[in-house]
Amino acid sequence: MELAYIPSPSRGVLYLGPIPLRGYAFCIIIGVFVAVWLGNKRWIARGGRAGTVADIAVWAVPFGLVGGRLYHVITDYELYFSDGRDWVDAFKVWEGGLGIWGAITLGALGAWIGARRRGIPMPAYADAVAPGIAFAQAIGRWGNWFNQELYGRETHVPWALHITSAADGRVPGYYHPTFLYESLWCVGVGLLVIWADRRFRLGHGRAFALYVAAYCVGRGWIEYMRVDDAHHILGLRLNDWTALLVFLLAVTYIVVSAKKRPGRETEVEPGVSAPGEGTETAVGAGTEDASGEDASGDRARQPAGTAASQTSGPGPQAADPEKDDPADAGGQDGADGAGEDGEGKDAGLKDGAGSAKKG
Numbered sequence: 001m002e003l004a005y006i007p008s009p010s011r012g013v014l015y016l017g018p019i020p021l022r023g024y025a026f027c028i029i030i031g032v033f034v035a036v037w038l039g040n041k042r043w044i045a046r047g048g049r050a051g052t053v054a055d056i057a058v059w060a061v062p063f064g065l066v067g068g069r070l071y072h073v074i075t076d077y078e079l080y081f082s083d084g085r086d087w088v089d090a091f092k093v094w095e096g097g098l099g100i101w102g103a104i105t106l107g108a109l110g111a112w113i114g115a116r117r118r119g120i121p122m123p124a125y126a127d128a129v130a131p132g133i134a135f136a137q138a139i140g141r142w143g144n145w146f147n148q149e150l151y152g153r154e155t156h157v158p159w160a161l162h163i164t165s166a167a168d169g170r171v172p173g174y175y176h177p178t179f180l181y182e183s184l185w186c187v188g189v190g191l192l193v194i195w196a197d198r199r200f201r202l203g204h205g206r207a208f209a210l211y212v213a214a215y216c217v218g219r220g221w222i223e224y225m226r227v228d229d230a231h232h233i234l235g236l237r238l239n240d241w242t243a244l245l246v247f248l249l250a251v252t253y254i255v256v257s258a259k260k261r262p263g264r265e266t267e268v269e270p271g272v273s274a275p276g277e278g279t280e281t282a283v284g285a286g287t288e289d290a291s292g293e294d295a296s297g298d299r300a301r302q303p304a305g306t307a308a309s310q311t312s313g314p315g316p317q318a319a320d321p322e323k324d325d326p327a328d329a330g331g332q333d334g335a336d337g338a339g340e341d342g343e344g345k346d347a348g349l350k351d352g353a354g355s356a357k358k359g
Contacts, residue, residue, distance in 0.1 A: 004158040006177055008165070012146035022094045023146030031136030032061055039129035046128060048269040052118065056125060059114035060107045067106025071099030075231065075238060096147040100137065100219075101242055104212075123205030124268040127197070130211040134190035137215075141186070144179040152176030152225035178222050185218035203264030204257050209250040216247035 014021045039053040073080060073090045076097070080090040089095070108126070115122045144150045148165045154175055161177035163170055192214055197207045220243045231238040 005160045005162045005174055006180070007162050008148045009146055010164075012148070020094075024096055024143035025094050027140050027143035027146070028065075028098075031139035032057070034139060035129060035132035035136040038132035038135065042131075043125070043128040043268070046124065046264070046268050047272055048120075048124075048128070049272055052120065052269060053125070053129060056111050056114035056118065056120070060111035063110025063113075064103040064107025065093065065098070067109075068098035068100065068103030069093055070106070071102025072097040074102075075099065076229075096144065096149050098140075100215075101239075101246070104133075119270045121265060121268065123208070124203070124265045126205050126208035127202060128268075130208040131190040131193040131197075134186045134193065134211055134215065138183045138186035138190070141179045141183040145177075150179055150226060150228060152178040152181075152222075153227050175227070176225050178225055181225075182218065182222050185222065186215065189214040189218065201264050204261045206254050206257055209253045209257070213247050213250035213254070216243040216250065219243045220247075 009023065012023045036054050036057050039057075040050060043053045044050055069090075079085060079097075080087050108122075111125060111129075112122050115125050145161075148163055148170065151161050151163060152175055154173055156174060157176075159177060159180070160174035161180070162174055164172050166172055189211055193207055193211045196202060196210055202210065220240055223237055223239045223243065226237070233241055
């Protein structure tokens with residue numbers, strides 16, 4: 001008997017009258033809300049409008065759910081279309097089975113459609129929502145705990161997961177809680193992206209690519225620990241090969257993109273100024289919000305015509321170069337400040353005022 005272990009829930013669904021409340025679905029829903037909330041904060045910090053992330057998520061989330069389910073059904077088709085199986089079960093998403101690779105792929109397609117309708121660059125949107133997606137995955141993985149699925153090899157470590165269900169070929173016992181490993185890894189990935197984005201000013205999709213690459217590293221070793229049935233190629237599970245391929249693509253994108261388009265986008269949403277643009281002072285510059293973004297943007301900008309911009313302009317041109325009397329030069333400066341002072345009878349003062357107007 002194990003002295004310490006992680007217990008499995010006795011059931012993954014509660015009933016509110018005739019309405020089933022499934023733990024798996026709740027984890028997915030909570031994860032979506034977290035991703036949209038954090039993505040909205042990061043989008044505003046990058047210069048976008050509040051609500052844009054949610055508007056595009058209306059397209060991305062349904063596409064992602066369909067894509068995740070399709071990937072699972074296609075790669076584990078024998079669970080639904082082999083002898084003795086009911087193909088209708090392929091539509092029962094609440095029973096578990098969402099492939100992250102399909103969810104990200106079709107979810108990105110849905111986000112691209114929503115972003116295109118708003119005239120928003122897709123890479124900028126992807127960078128804003130990247131850490132939120134990682135946190136959503138961390139929360140969603142607890143749905144596997146409710147369903148007692150996707151655990152690892154048998155173990156006797158103090159944090160072993162106690163599987164009690166014998167349905168669908170399960171063998172009750174103590175196993176590695178791979179759902180917990182992946183959940184913690186995804187939290188680390190989200191924090192890594194926030195830190196790197198703040199430190200290196202990632203843009204043009206590189207923050208999203210970093211999320212993808214970092215997730216693939218963790219998914220590789222976690223997938224290796226799982227014992228559920230899966231297709232194998234050259235001794236490795238299919239998801240291991242997928243993680244390796246996607247990792248290489250993500251790293252390649254980061255390197256190529258950094259050379260072609262360094263820095264961040266100057267505008268992420270049409271008609272909205274970049275953070276800090278149009279301000280006369282640098283108050284608040286360098287401050288960061290909870291999303292890890294610099295709320296003031298890359299730098300505080302000053303519009304033309306402000307005192308700060310005029311200090312670098314040709315101020316001495318207002319003085320008449322033929323006048324070498326310091327008193328006359330002081331009078332010229334006074335004429336510039338007064339603007340309408342009628343006592344400037346000296347010709348040099350008039351020339352100074354005229355040149356000030358032209359400047």
